[in-house]
Amino acid sequence: MATDISPLAPKTYAExxxxxxxxxxxxxxxxxxxDRTDLMLMVFDRPASVxxxxxxxxxxxxxxxxxxxxxxxxxxxxxxxxxxxxxxxTGKKGRVSTVLTAQxxxxxxxxGEGEVFLASTGVIGEPLEADKFAPVFDRMAGSASKDKWLxxxxxxxxxxxxPKLATxxxxxxxxxVTLNGIAKGSGMIAPDMxxxxxxxxxxxxxxxxxxxxxxxxxxxxxxxxxxxxxxTSTSDTLMVFATGGSExxxxxxxxxxxxxxxxxxxxxxxxxxxxxxxxxxxxxxxLVEITVTGAASARAAGRVxxxxxxxxxxxxxxxxxxxxxxxxxxxxxxxxxKAERDRLAIWFGxxxxxxxxxxxxxxxxxxAAEVMKRDEIAIRVDLGVGRGKAxxxxxxxxxxxxxxxxxxxx
Amino acid sequence: MATDISPLAPKTYAExxxxxxxxxxxxxxxxxxxDRTDLMLMVFDRPASVxxxxxxxxxxxxxxxxxxxxxxxxxxxxxxxxxxxxxxxTGKKGRVSTVLTAQxxxxxxxxGEGEVFLASTGVIGEPLEADKFAPVFDRMAGSASKDKWLxxxxxxxxxxxxPKLATxxxxxxxxxVTLNGIAKGSGMIAPDMxxxxxxxxxxxxxxxxxxxxxxxxxxxxxxxxxxxxxxTSTSDTLMVFATGGSExxxxxxxxxxxxxxxxxxxxxxxxxxxxxxxxxxxxxxxLVEITVTGAASARAAGRVxxxxxxxxxxxxxxxxxxxxxxxxxxxxxxxxxKAERDRLAIWFGxxxxxxxxxxxxxxxxxxAAEVMKRDEIAIRVDLGVGRGKAxxxxxxxxxxxxxxxxxxxx
Numbered sequence: 001m002a003t004d005i006s007p008l009a010p011k012t013y014a015e016x017x018x019x020x021x022x023x024x025x026x027x028x029x030x031x032x033x034x035d036r037t038d039l040m041l042m043v044f045d046r047p048a049s050v051x052x053x054x055x056x057x058x059x060x061x062x063x064x065x066x067x068x069x070x071x072x073x074x075x076x077x078x079x080x081x082x083x084x085x086x087x088x089x090t091g092k093k094g095r096v097s098t099v100l101t102a103q104x105x106x107x108x109x110x111x112g113e114g115e116v117f118l119a120s121t122g123v124i125g126e127p128l129e130a131d132k133f134a135p136v137f138d139r140m141a142g143s144a145s146k147d148k149w150l151x152x153x154x155x156x157x158x159x160x161x162x163p164k165l166a167t168x169x170x171x172x173x174x175x176x177v178t179l180n181g182i183a184k185g186s187g188m189i190a191p192d193m194x195x196x197x198x199x200x201x202x203x204x205x206x207x208x209x210x211x212x213x214x215x216x217x218x219x220x221x222x223x224x225x226x227x228x229x230x231x232t233s234t235s236d237t238l239m240v241f242a243t244g245g246s247e248x249x250x251x252x253x254x255x256x257x258x259x260x261x262x263x264x265x266x267x268x269x270x271x272x273x274x275x276x277x278x279x280x281x282x283x284x285x286x287l288v289e290i291t292v293t294g295a296a297s298a299r300a301a302g303r304v305x306x307x308x309x310x311x312x313x314x315x316x317x318x319x320x321x322x323x324x325x326x327x328x329x330x331x332x333x334x335x336x337x338k339a340e341r342d343r344l345a346i347w348f349g350x351x352x353x354x355x356x357x358x359x360x361x362x363x364x365x366x367x368a369a370e371v372m373k374r375d376e377i378a379i380r381v382d383l384g385v386g387r388g389k390a391x392x393x394x395x396x397x398x399x400x401x402x403x404x405x406x407x408x409x410x
Numbered sequence: 411m412a413t414d415i416s417p418l419a420p421k422t423y424a425e426x427x428x429x430x431x432x433x434x435x436x437x438x439x440x441x442x443x444x445d446r447t448d449l450m451l452m453v454f455d456r457p458a459s460v461x462x463x464x465x466x467x468x469x470x471x472x473x474x475x476x477x478x479x480x481x482x483x484x485x486x487x488x489x490x491x492x493x494x495x496x497x498x499x500t501g502k503k504g505r506v507s508t509v510l511t512a513q514x515x516x517x518x519x520x521x522g523e524g525e526v527f528l529a530s531t532g533v534i535g536e537p538l539e540a541d542k543f544a545p546v547f548d549r550m551a552g553s554a555s556k557d558k559w560l561x562x563x564x565x566x567x568x569x570x571x572x573p574k575l576a577t578x579x580x581x582x583x584x585x586x587v588t589l590n591g592i593a594k595g596s597g598m599i600a601p602d603m604x605x606x607x608x609x610x611x612x613x614x615x616x617x618x619x620x621x622x623x624x625x626x627x628x629x630x631x632x633x634x635x636x637x638x639x640x641x642t643s644t645s646d647t648l649m650v651f652a653t654g655g656s657e658x659x660x661x662x663x664x665x666x667x668x669x670x671x672x673x674x675x676x677x678x679x680x681x682x683x684x685x686x687x688x689x690x691x692x693x694x695x696x697l698v699e700i701t702v703t704g705a706a707s708a709r710a711a712g713r714v715x716x717x718x719x720x721x722x723x724x725x726x727x728x729x730x731x732x733x734x735x736x737x738x739x740x741x742x743x744x745x746x747x748k749a750e751r752d753r754l755a756i757w758f759g760x761x762x763x764x765x766x767x768x769x770x771x772x773x774x775x776x777x778a779a780e781v782m783k784r785d786e787i788a789i790r791v792d793l794g795v796g797r798g799k800a801x802x803x804x805x806x807x808x809x810x811x812x813x814x815x816x817x818x819x820x
Binding site: 055056057058059060086088089090091092093094123124125126127187188229230231232233234310311312313316317319320322325326327329330331332333334335336337338339341342344354356357358359396397398399401402403405406 | 465466467468469470496498499500501502503504533534535536537597598639640641642643644720721722723726727729730732735736737739740741742743744745746747748749751752754764766767768769806807808809811812813815816
């Protein structure tokens with residue numbers, strides 16, 4: 001498995017401040033990896049409001065089902081995440097494992113099992129031995145501290161080449177609140193409600209239903225707008241926890257104007273983390289932003305953008321630094337959405353390569369080649385049939401993706 | 411561009427017999443390739459019945475539009491196919507090019523422009539200079555002969571590594587008729603009504619409407635059941651011509667019991683050619699047959715099979731000879747069709763790897779590894795929710811695919 005750090009990795013990792021009401025611990029529980037932390041416990045000292053969105057896979061992992069079942073309660077006291085094993089497609093053993101894990105975590109933290117949320121990432125189909133976790137939770141709950149965000153981001157990594165962290169602040173009635181987030185994901189990334197795994201914590205005081213609405217509002221343009229390889233995971237999980245540890249007064253409705261700045265900061269944080277996931281796309285050498293305008297609807301624009309972003313021919317052309325707009329035409333055509341060939345226009349960066357259904361008469365190949373050499377490439381397609389717009393982020397498809405996914409036996 | 415012949419290529423090419431009523435000529439017209447034939451003219455001495463299915467792309471090539479417009483007439487006197495340039499997304503120039511080509515071919519053959527059918531394959535977006543063809547058609551029509559099927563299959567190749575030919579015979583009222591077919595395609599293959607290009611000729615006498623019905627009936631389980639890279643072409647064209655040159659009496663209805671053997675032979679020929687296209691999939695090292703049973707409907711089974719066949723994670727695992735059934739579970743889950751995780755069963759070859767929503771307790775990794783080493787791999791998935799069934803053919807995803815599509819500028 002390739003272990004070099006992605007060339008698109010950030011130069012430095014965000015330093016996340018402490019958030020009142022949450023403590024973190026990580027350990028190496030020996031689930032699959034040697035000498036690497038693979039278990040993370042987040043403890044909320046008082047019940048935190050919780051919201052979450054999960055994979056739309058028809059074969060979701062056992063932890064995803066556990067989270068869905070507990071989400072109705074709206075309160076969290078503990079989050080347990082392990083890497084190395086997804087506890088997906090593990091049948092009854094998988095369910096037993098989530099029950100045992102939640103029981104042990106609840107006992108260690110001193111809460112109900114319904115206040116424990118679980119997530120697992122790694123190999124599909126291997127039974128997850130929960131008895132490995134149970135003995136360590138007591139110790140972890142005791143030593144958990146407020147400054148272990150980087151450790152948390154590392155503990156949930158699988159084929160990720162770097163930890164993903166981001167932080168934002170916002171004011172509610174003039175009082176500052178903080179939002180911290182971590183994420184993991186590199187392959188099997190085409191989130192359809194959420195990414196592989198991402199967890200956001202804020203010290204704002206926000207009711208669960210309001211938090212859920214804000215989360216849903218922003219997920220479409222952030223995590224659901226990224227794709228590495230079109231393969232939607234069995235384990236996608238995105239959760240937000242609000243500890244209420246700040247001095248800011250409570251928010252009870254998503255539409256409350258007092259929550260506007262918070263909601264914007266949440267969207268911004270989610271976008272930051274989602275882009276970090278794409279930048280760590282397996283084998284990625286280029287970050288690609290695809291904007292589709294002039295579609296019949298926003299939904300149609302999204303489908304066309306995703307068709308371009310998931311096309312192996314488009315992705316390999318980008319890897320080869322080839323401004324191959326014919327493949328963009330192909331991907332627009334196969335998307336099945338309304339498009340009129342003779343109104344289509346395509347740009348690579350600021351270079352218009354095609355217009356009115358044929359090559360731009362002023363097309364300058366040297367300028368397009370210059371654009372293709374960049375680390376970050378913007379592709380814009382105008383369909384010319386309506387006002388629908390969408391943006392999707394992806395990466396290129398290189399030999400390293402094949403190496404990572406084809407040259408080893410998982 | 412890789413030029414090695416696919417390891418999955420047939421050991422010998424089918425020898426196609428002459429078919430009464432059709433003559434073929436090929437030349438090197440210098441469209442894009444050096445020292446290679448790139449133009450093929452098929453002449454039908456008397457009007458042949460014609461049927462065709464074409465790409466569902468919203469950005470079809472100019473020749474696809476030309477064929478669609480002429481299909482209503484039901485009669486063909488000439489087929490002109492060039493490789494090296496797809497005449498797709500070429501705007502008004504593209505339409506002018508098809509008109510000029512059809513006029514020149516009609517003049518050479520002595521027929522109406524509505525009896526000429528065109529197909530082009532190659533680069534998208536480059537204007538196709540029809541004036542290169544016009545001067546050569548006269549000569550080609552004169553020298554066309556009955557024995558040039560292999561030349562025809564070679565002339566229409568682009569990234570193909572071998573020519574694709576097949577032949578069948580059938581009896582109508584006890585009289586033998588022949589069906590010959592050629593195809594091309596290697597990348598941008600996820601046909602959605604037809605493959606890149608395939609042409610079938612028979613000496614049976616079949617009315618156009620009946621021929622069209624038979625073609626449509628068989629295309630779903632043959633050409634539309636193969637995928638190399640999920641990228642549907644702008645140029646997919648599959649046509650059948652019936653010259654009536656045999657002694658067999660005419661067929662005027664697809665449902666005529668006298669046509670049963672012919673229809674079966676047609677389906678068989680189409681399947682043969684479609685599999686040859688997958689065997690030449692860009693970078694392919696393994697042919698993969700994916701069968702989905704127990705789905706809610708045949709349509710649902712097809713979507714699940716296609717989700718598996720198009721998953722880069724499944725395809726790279728097969729390239730790595732990894733019996734990674736977790737990725738099959740992922741692909742089933744993301745397809746969006748009804749599936750119950752705990753009823754799912756998966757086989758590689760005859761080795762059941764998963765059943766009842768978890769790893770098969772009798773799973774033998776060594777036996778599965780043995781299966782994965784083969785050139786041809788059968789994957790079966792039973793969803794356990796209904797009686798719908800579908801079969802799809804694909805190939806693996808290797809570094810050679812990336813080399814072919816990313817390491818050159820087209």
